[in-house]
Amino acid sequence: AQKVTQAQTEISVVEKEDVTLDCVYETRDTTYYLFWYKQPPSGELVFLIRRNSFDEQNEISGRYSWNFQKSTSSFNFTITASQVVDSAVYFCALIGQAGTALIFGKGTTLSVSS
Amino acid sequence: DTGVSQDPRHKITKRGQNVTFRCDPISEHNRLYWYRQTLGQGPEFLTYFQNEAQLEKSRLLSDRFSAERPKGSFSTLEIQRTEQGDSAMYLCASSLPTGSMNTEAFFGQGTRLTVV
Numbered sequence: 001a002q003k004v005t006q007a008q009t010e011i012s013v014v015e016k017e018d019v020t021l022d023c024v025y026e027t028r029d030t031t032y033y034l035f036w037y038k039q040p041p042s043g044e045l046v047f048l049i050r051r052n053s054f055d056e057q058n059e060i061s062g063r064y065s066w067n068f069q070k071s072t073s074s075f076n077f078t079i080t081a082s083q084v085v086d087s088a089v090y091f092c093a094l095i096g097q098a099g100t101a102l103i104f105g106k107g108t109t110l111s112v113s114s
Numbered sequence: 115d116t117g118v119s120q121d122p123r124h125k126i127t128k129r130g131q132n133v134t135f136r137c138d139p140i141s142e143h144n145r146l147y148w149y150r151q152t153l154g155q156g157p158e159f160l161t162y163f164q165n166e167a168q169l170e171k172s173r174l175l176s177d178r179f180s181a182e183r184p185k186g187s188f189s190t191l192e193i194q195r196t197e198q199g200d201s202a203m204y205l206c207a208s209s210l211p212t213g214s215m216n217t218e219a220f221f222g223q224g225t226r227l228t229v230v
Contacts, residue, residue: 035218045221091156100170101147102219104156
C-alpha cells in the first residue's frame with residue numbers, strides 16, 4: 001500500500017520567516033516519484049517539484065528547497081523568507097513506478113501574514 | 115492556452131439530477147485522470163485513462179459514476195442521480211506515462227459541484 005502523511009494541518013507564520021512543511025511517505029516500490037503541489041485559493045493545483053527515488057540530491061529553486069531522505073522516507077519542503085503570496089494549501093504526493101495515479105497527502109494550509 | 119481545461123467551473127444541481135463534466139487535457143499527454151477533492155482533504159483518485167482505454171477505477175467510483183474518453187482526446191465524467199455527498203471539487207489531470215522523464219500531472223482548475 002502507498003500512503004503520504006502530512007502531519008501539519010495548518011501553519012501560520014509572519015512574512016520573512018522560514019517555514020518547513022513535512023511529508024512522510026510509505027511505499028513498497030523501489031522506484032517511485034515524489035511531488036509537491038501548491039493549491040492557492042483559486043483552486044488549481046500547481047506543480048512545484050518532482051523527485052525520483054534514485055536521486056537523493058536536495059534541490060533549491062529560489063526561495064524553495066526540498067530535502068529528500070530515503071532513510072526516513074521523508075520529502076520536506078522549506079520556504080525561505082516567506083511571503084504573503086505563499087499562502088496556500090501544499091500537497092505532497094507519491095506515485096510508484098507501476099502506479100497508476102498520484103497518491104496525495106491531506107495537505108498543509110500555510111498562512112503567511114504581513 | 116495549452117493547459118488542462120475543465121468545463122463548467124461551477125455546477126449547482128438538485129439532488130437526483132444527472133450532471134456531466136468535461137475535461138480537455140494537454141494535447142500530447144496520453145494519460146488522463148479524474149480526482150475528487152472534498153473540503154480539507156487531498157485529491158482522491160477516481161479513475162484514469164491511457165489514450166481511450168479506462169485502465170483503473172477507484173472503489174470511490176460508484177455505479178452512478180461513469181467516465182469516457184472517446185478517441186483518446188477529451189474526457190467526460192457523468193454522475194447520475196446526484197446525491198448531496200457528491201458535492202465536491204472534481205479535478206482532471208493529464209500526464210505522460212510513468213517512467214517518462216516528465217511524469218508530473220498537470221491539473222485543471224476543477225469543477226465545483228454543489229448538490230442541493
